[in-house]
Structures are given as structure tokens and as C-alpha cells.
Amino acid sequence: MADAARPLLELGYWLSCEEHDPKALVRNAARAEEIGFRLAGISDHFHPWVPEQGQSPFVWSVLGAIAQATEQLRIGTGVTAPLIRVHPAIIAHAAATVAVLCDGRFFLGVGTGERLNEHVTGARWPRPDERREMLEEAVGVIRRLWEGGTVDHRGTHYTVEQAQLFTLPRRPPSIVVAGSSKASAALAGRIGDGYFGVTPSSRHVETFEGAGGAGKPRVAQVHVCWAASDDEARRTAARWWPNGALKGSALTELAHPKDFARVLALARPDDMVGTVALGPDPARHLELIASFAAAGYSQILVHQIGPDQDGFLRFYDKEVLPAIAGGDR
């Protein structure tokens, strides 16, 4: 993730577990590498956002397959919540194994999660400040296990007893911490090797940098929908990614894809596609990317909404990737 000589701005490809079956995800990752992407992110969900999206494979299995289907693609989760559904010791185990399979091309994106994915074991869904506290402790547990010794930990939220990881990469993966609030951005600066954001706001990036993240990668996810026409793109985005209309606690507090569908039935079509770059005009896609670069993001992961990943990859190969100068840092 934190390469010695990296470009000022790098585009990556987003693998949406909510929308694609595991075989398609592996095929799309390989195709993205083929056309020149060297960076990718993949979502870690138990459920899709809405039933229409229709998929949600187990990310660690998919990552194992992608590790073998690609050679140069750096890939990370966006993001894993190592808090409730999966204990941080198990995430440390899974991530270490994937990092070995990827020969160092893996980074672990972490965040405080959504109830949509984390409630399934019946555990209580804590408030955001408590989840941030849990994340800080979880990241500490993960890093200690990656050191390779036997770990005993009795903390506020987690217990680890005589645990030792025997399969470890030569270098531990970077941990990129997500956050959509100022408090989360500050936490990312304090404990992360990078910051993961979703809004083109310089305020959170600067908080991350000022809180200890200076010089570390700032990763963003952006949503686009390439299609042969603007109308088709608009229809596809509204059908496959209506959750784009929701913000803040609406995203973190609902429990089931059906709950999202009910809430989104009240949204207007324009809300759903408001922040998405739509259609076949490369200028719109570059405009969206430029807004995130202006805010200080160094790596921008582009999520093509809907099934037509090949069309998107051809379009970016010809019209968008060549326009990004990159430049050397």
C-alpha cells in the first residue's frame, strides 16, 4: 500500500461483493489487472444493501481466489469490521493468510461496520463511540498477533488466550482505517497506516493527516455507472445502487436488506443517483475523480454500479485511465 515511489494519484477498481457472485468477482479482478489497474478494493459484507443486489459471498474465500488469479494487483478490504460478527483474532488470521497468498499485495481496510452485517450473531449493536473504542482495541490485537508471538489479551472488549499465528507474511499488511466522522478520521490518524473515506471533503483528510496520518495513503471509494447512454446509466444506478441515497446513521442502523428497500421506497430517483458519475462522457467521471483528488485522496477506487463490468473496464481503459497523469511523488 505505502510503496516507496508511488504516483501522486492512483485509480483503483472496486469489487462489489453485494452485486456479483464470487466467480465473477475473481474474473473481474483479473480483467482489471489486464487493462492496467494495479489497485483494487473489495467489500466485506454478510448481506447486500438491498435484495435486488442479490449477492454477498464470504470475502476471505474470494480474496484467496483473487490472490491466485492476479499477479500485480494490490487489493484490500473496504472495509472489514473486526468487532462483532468476527473476532479480531480471526480477522488477523484470515488477513495474514491472504497476505501470504498475495505475496504482500494485500492491505486490511477496517471500520466500525454496519448493523446490516454485524447483527447476525445476535450480539448487541453498540453506539458509534463504543464501536470506535472497540476498533482501537481490535487493531491493537491484530497487530500484536501479526508480530508472531503468543498473545494473551484481556481488554475492555476482547479476550485472546494463548493465541499464535503460524502463517505470517514477511511484512504485516497495512491497516487502512475508515471513517465518515471527524472522530473516526482522528482515530485513523492515530492507529492507521492509511485513511479510507467516502466523501470529497478535505476536512476529514486533514484531520487524519494532522492526527498522525501525514504522508500516509488516503483511499476513497467513488461510485460511477458507465452505460451506452445517460438514461441507461441512470436506470441502472437507481436499480442496483439505490442505497446511494442514504447517509449517516441510516446506513449503519438498519438491520436487513428488506429494511433498506422499505426506506428507499420513499426516496426520489434523483437522490439515488445524486453523487454518481453517470453515462458515457469521460468528463463526468474525471470531474468526480478530480473532486476527490482536490480533497486530498491519493488513491481512488472506482465502483461501477451494475452488471456491465466489461463495458466499464473497456471505457476506463480507453477514455479515463490515459487521462490520469499520475505524476511521481
Next chain:
Amino acid sequence: MSPRAAWRLESLGFAEVYDYVGSKMEWIGDGLPFEGTLADQPRLSSLADATVPTCTLDEQVSAVRARVDGWELALVTAPSERVVLGLVRAEALGMEDSRTIAEVMQEGPSTYRPHVSAEEMSANLAHSPAPWVVVTTLAGRLVGVARPDAIHAAAETGGG
């Protein structure tokens, strides 16, 4: 000097009295000498690095990229007065060569005045972390960019 003091001095018989409208703070901010018990306190005026790269709104990304040279930012200024209009991040200079700075800059970055002490700024940064502090005069002219590390160090030592 305040207008009231100026009038009082004139009434006492001083023939040559000037009212410095910009205030003592602008005087200090412009790097002019001053005296007093707090004169030795480190301030943003002495911590700001004036060599920060600058550019103008209509320049192309490629031209500015060639001169950022290790800096994470360039300040966007008006050509004649160096009035700060915005800030452009190095990452934004990774966009296509022909894009103009006006299209990739952040408008209206937070700026601080040169007379702010290192101690005051250090406390401010502890509450609201930031990677740099853009220092401008009251009139908005660029003085330079101060680094948080240097601000915290100066606040701790209290020296110049």
C-alpha cells in the same frame, strides 16, 4: 494606534501623529519590529515557511506539478498581491495535464494571522488536527506555511 489615542496626543501638542489603521497586529504580521514583554514569544510569523510553492488560477496542472517538488500542496494566489484564493493538493496535480488549477483547488482554506503565538496555535491543533497551517496577513496576503511539528516544538520551548 487607536484614533482616540491619536486625538489625545494631538491635543497634548504633538504635531506629527499618525493613525495606523491596520493595527498593531498587522504591523507585527508584516514582519516589522516591535517591543514589549511578549515580543520574544514565538509566533506564526517566524514559523511560516515563505518558500511554499504558489500558482495562479489559470495555470495548468502540469506546470504546477513540475514545481511542487516534495511539497504536499501549493497555494493558489492572485498574481500581483499574493492574496490566497485557494489551496491545491499534490494529489490533485495527478489529474490530466491540461486541467486548470481552478478546477482542482480547494477554495477558501483556513488561514491564520502571523501574530498568533505558537502556544495558542499548538493548543488549537491539539483540538483540531491539521497537516499544515496557512499564514496570511489581515489583508489575505500569503506569509507562508507553518508545520505542526515546528509549532508544537516552539510552543514547548517558548523560544524563538
